[in-house]
Amino acid sequence: MNDISSDDIFLLKQRLAEQEALIHALQEKLSNREREIDHLQAQLDKLRRMNFGSRSEKVSRRIAQMEADLNRLQKESDTLTGRVYDPAVQRPLRQTRTRKPFPESLPRDEKRLLPAAPCCPNCGGSLSYLGEDTAEQLELMRSAFRVIRTVREKHACTQCDAIVQAPAPSRPIERGIAGPGLLARVLTSKYAEHTPLYRQSEIYGRQGVELSRSLLSGWVDACCRQLSPLEEALHGYVLTDGKLHADDTPVPVLLPGNKKTKTGRLWTYVRDDRNAGSTLAPAVWFAYSPDRKGIHPQTHLAGFSGVLQADAYGGFTELYRDGRIPDAAC
Template sequence: METSPSNLPDDVDALRAIIAAQADQLAEQARKLQSRDTLIDKLKAQLAVLKRARFGSSSEKMDRAIEQLELALEDIEAAEAEAMAVSGVLASSPTADPAKAKPSRQPLPDHLPRHDVTHQATCTCPVCGGSDFIRAGESVSEVLDYVPASFRVVRHIQPRFTCKGCDTQVKAEMPSLPIERGKPGPGLVAHVLIAKYCDHLPLYRQSEIYAREGVDLSRSTMADWIGKASTLLEPLLVKLRDHVFAGHRLHGDDTPVPVLEPGKGKTRTGRLWTYVRDGRPYGDAIPPAVCYFFSPDRRGLHPRQHLATFSGVLHADGYAGFRDLYEPHKPGGPPTILEAACWAHLWTPPTLQG
């Protein structure tokens, strides 16, 4: 219940009733905040437990649970901040919790560019009206801001010259573009690819975002760019795979991924195969790298095809498709691929259990 100071009654008992009602409201808000604080602490504790178990069994389920808890924490903390702002609990309030009113602030990153905005004081002294000032230093407050990404049109200008001796036309060659005879520059193509595959932003949503900036990029147009960019990046992918499989030690694993089946209204389970080359724990200075393969199923022929040119140590789990790789290629000869079994899948004999 809110009452304007100008509308306060003159009766003492009525004033006491107003004060008592406001005290009850404040107590109720305090109880709600305390309840939310308790829930936040509980969720944070659950989140910590799940993060510790992240690399245990069923890590995909753990990841999904962690994401849901993080979303819940975001909503609760945002609601708490809104409630504090509405109720007028400011950092300068004497009743505010010092730990929450003045959170520790880390310095802003040094590598970010600085944009100075100078706020000039009034030209006259507010006390005596004088206008003759001596500079006595300055106060600097840094605020982290964001400038949204923007489109631009790059004009490639090719001046033409005519040879005075033979009238030959001469001009500079145009740099190659990622899409032949297309409009997108390399930065735009890279941005669309990263938004789709790293930030999981579908093309139709990207189209809606760009439309707000007055740029019409249809989903089909960007899909065409992605298809052509895939062909353009194929040589780089080959080099990356050659680099990964040239190492002597390799880590391999697969994970299930849901794949849409157009026209059937459901998904099927595909497989994403991952192979990692990382010799840093062994003092290897060669840069680490990872490559991925997709397959519609988990048949053993897929790892055999992936590792057809690899020779060395493979660190993997006990999947039968991997075990077949350790067989000798020639009768009596050593295997081309040596097994480094994953201890997370170590089998303990029943006689040693308990």
């Protein structure tokens, strides 16, 4: 074996130093690009909110230019890092563009899934360990984050080389990182505890997990889609022929863009005949409208033909004209 001369060693060290300097420069360039992308994204979001309230041709041109600059910077950043886009999925179900790993400080529970049978399903031969697929899911347990790591072992047949693996478990949101407990917590905090999503994002950030407001909003929208069959069943149950209590209440609604509120209406329909000896479960169905026009309750009760108990609001009066719905005075 030939001896390496001191000149070769010096040359190698020099090239190594050059490569390290190049890597440092590229990392600095990448960091600057990411900061510029975040800055442009924040400005673009602000302009979109302004454009929603009062449309302006000048604002529209600025939005188009910033979107073009943002796309260019994102492509350059992807080229430097080697990132590729995820397959196209519905926007509410799509996760963030670059998914950060979960903090190592979070405790982890590992669930190891084995093939259903200890032998090959094709030929009946014995299986040997081949490898495994690992996926992590963020879960909330007792107000503490925990990463649920699911490991699906791969086994190979020793006779025919067939590969056997347990199927991946389903998730509440396809390809989502949130477990059912975390989604339930977000919905409960928003609708039962009246905690806005931006405050929830701050709360989770103090626990060491960064969940942006837009990500939480996407989860809420996806959960509402998943719960739509339950809402339809509740609607059908409450409006079944019988006795129905109806009323409306004003609710302040934030107008996007100008930080002002307008008055919307929340229509409440209650089915509860327990005082009359009924053993059927009570239930309530809510419907929202941006105003108090009579067309809203008339549309809600278009298929109802039972007894309606409501106040003297004129929007309910039209329902009594044809005699299909008897009036029970308050």
